Amino acid sequence: MRLPQFVNRVVLVLGLAAGLLGSAFVGAFEVKEGDLKTILYAKTDVPVVWRYTPNSEVMILDMPGLELLGRTFNRVTQLTEQQYTEAYPRVLTSQELARYIGNAHRTFANFAAGHDLRISDLVQFFNLADRDKVALFPEEYALRDFLLQQGLIKEWRGFYQAQRPHSIVLSIPQVQDRRGNEPAVTSQARYAILLHELAHAEFHTNAAYNKYCKGFWAGGLTESQREAFRKFLAGMRYSVENEELVINEMQAYLLFTPDAGAFSAARLGVSESTLAGMREAFVRGRPPVQLPLRVKAGELP
Secondary structure (H helix, E strand, O other): OOOOHHHHOOOOOOOOOOOOOOHHHHHHOEEEEEOHHHHHHOOOOOOEEEEEOOOOOEEEEEEOOHHHHHHHHHHHHHHHHHOOOOOOOOOOOHHHHHHHHHHOOOOOOOOOOOEEEEHHHHHHHHHHHHHOOOOOOHHHHHHHHHHHHOOOEEEEOOEEEEOOOOOEEEEEEOOEOOEOOEOOEOHHHHHHHHHHHHHHHHHHHOHHHHHHHHHHHHHOOOHHHHHHHHHHHHOOOOOOOOHHHHHHHHHHHHHHOOOOOOOOHHHHOOOHHHHHHHHHHHHHOOOOOOOOOOOOOOOOO
């Protein structure tokens, strides 16, 4: 989930500050179990890995700091969601990544507020980085080592293999005041980020819901409404040529991002009545999803 522009003026957490980095810090991960409300209201200044109790395929990295979250996930998200100009998939070097983020008028701290990645995505990322001898950040190596430690991936003859390829790793930030170059994260923003990322997890792991979303995209929206979503997502550098990605983001923003700064009729480029109609049509079809529907901006469970 991209941070809204107004913020410049959201299952694992990997570190406290730049001085506590690298694989040696993996042992500090605290693993807990929790549902949506438990995770939402949890307060911690240490790394916590949440095993999401309603769905055993989901882990949530609860990150105390946006800079740390970005250094851990921005590079792999660029590969999986935004790479559309490269001739073949590749992992950007640190210099290339910094230039890419700078060209988007962002920083590592506000490039994205939350992330959703399949284990298969992460395996591809680490294999490509090794293939091209791209040096990663210590935070990225710490994530890799954690996945190895947990048996989610394994190394075999110089390659990483997914042991649970369809499992999902999400990331969210802790509530925080503005500090240094990091935007503030309110409790409402944390909820919107958590709900948004959980919607992605449902899309990836719930076959019935995945089918529902694809059917809604094809038959529940007009072509002009689909084009509005493509334009909205292209403005945030999503690879809109990837229809699966577009549909996934459509459902997460349409129903599960209760934050007007991140998603609204104005940002989508439609009228309030049009957006309300799209939401009502999505809910009326009774989507088979285990997440709260009709959540309004500013509301907390």
